[in-house]
Amino acid sequence: MAHAAPAPGGRASVTGTGRLPDVFSARTHRIAGVVVPIVLGLVYGYWAAANRRSGGEITGWNLLFGFVTAIAFMILYVGVRALAPHMRREQHAILWGVFGGGSFGFLYSQTGTSVLRSSIMGLVIGAVFFVVLFYRYYTHEDAQGHRIR
Template sequence: MAQTTTRIPGTAGYPDVFSARTHVVANRVLTVVLGLVYGYWAAAIRRDAGPITGWNIFFGVVSALAFMVVQTGVRAVAPRLRRELHALAWGAFAGVAFGFLYSQTGESVLRSSGNSLIVTGSVTAAMFYRYYTHEDAAGHRVS
């Protein structure tokens, strides 16, 4: 009996050994794990080695939920955009996420904004390069 494997575009012919359901579960788990790490990180920065309070935990949970919701939205909307806007969506997400964490350190708004713009530009450039080299002119993924 011959076993059939599906191929994922852009994987250079490597077989996909996991089912579609496994990929969906992994994407959801990754979103939750990244959100929890982000929320903990934001709460830890804001706490600044002080005592853990209820408000600090609340801040971490709200930060985690906001991160997860926005990341889910970007993951849903960005692939439908042209490669330029697709890259900009991920760049903006990374820049805002970084800027929020950086602003919790007590630095000025100008410094937080400037560093966020650097992160946004860097991530946008990297994502544009990735999408430009992995898509044809019509925006379809090529392997």
């Protein structure tokens, strides 16, 4: 039985350039760049408001809290997403780790737990984010530190 020889670079490619083809248009990427932060922010704001009310009734203050939280999350997410690609892999991983850990710690604090427990949980989640993302960025760069795209 015949088998295909492995392609140089270790990855099969449809385009022959070593990169996988981009199946979405530039317009789709622009729309996703706007829609993703909005959807993530609304989900995060709803989640924070739901944690804060502990299954009780929805009030006007609870809605306001949810929308303010959603807007703050969206602004931070867009800022981190714009700033992170311009950093080296260590800083890039730290930035996303701080964002992920802080976001989780804030959500956890809305459940009524102590500040110490919320801080510890945020630090643990942030450390996990850092380790996973540092490994990913470290394995996706060449010897000079340039990202392989």
